[in-house]
Amino acid sequence: MNIDLQELQQLAAVQPRLDLYGGIHKALRAFMADTLLALGRVDVEDAPALAAATRQVVDLMDLCVSHLRHENEFLHTAIEARAPGASSAIAHDHGDHERHTAQLRAAALALREASDALRPALCQALYRELAVFVADNLRHMHVEETAHNAVLWARYTDAELAQIHDALLATIPPAEMAVVARWMLPYLNPAERLGMLREAGSKMPQPAFHAMLEGVRPHLATKDWAQLARGLGLPPVPGLAGV
Incomplete structure (x- = not known):
């Protein structure tokens, strides 16, 4: 091509x-x-x-x-x-x-x-x-x-x-959404990831949103997590996404 x-x-x-x-x-x-x-x-x-x-x-x-x-x-x-x-x-x-x-x-x-x-x-x-x-x-x-x-x-x-x-x-049940988040968010580029999570954070209940973040964090490199946390206004220290 x-x-x-x-x-x-x-x-x-x-x-x-x-x-x-x-x-x-x-x-x-x-x-x-x-x-x-x-x-x-x-x-x-x-x-x-x-x-x-x-x-x-x-x-x-x-x-x-x-x-x-x-x-x-x-x-x-x-x-x-x-x-x-x-x-x-x-x-x-x-x-x-x-x-x-x-x-x-x-x-x-x-x-x-x-x-x-x-x-x-x-x-x-x-x-x-x-x-x-x-x-x-x-x-x-x-x-x-x-x-x-x-x-x-x-x-x-x-x-x-x-x-x-x-x-x-x-229409997507929570269990399926968790699977999608696990395979989607780590493989988006930083701008896509931040944009998607900002939108999700504005629509989802906060406990569910932070649970999503904690589920994805282990699959992100330290640099990527820190960049995402800064963009979301969260502490970049692992484990503190829900603070």
């Missing part, structure tokens, strides 16, 4: 639009990459390590299914309301991905319960199939971030997109 520097300069001069895909897709990319690496290096003779790796595969599949359903209900509905047919190709992908997640989830559970003799082969097969799933999702997310965003930005104001985003967030 050729990168057109002049086009990039033109895009940089445009006021950024609200991106409903950007944050969650960073979370999914991080979760997928970490899970693939964890499965690839796991010692199948170490039962606790294998249990942790297969649990991570299952957790990833559960989040992917939930994410697909959120997109179908909120983003595809918004796209189809003002650009009928524009989400059809990706909707087909979603059906394939949901079937693939079910297969990978079942394979992870089977690996956990397999005999010692079968574990190496089953683990290798799951690793390879997960790699295909990750590759397909990376391509899929690129289409959403480019083609789907173009449709949304041409037909909705940022205020309208924010309403869609808030309605989607309101």
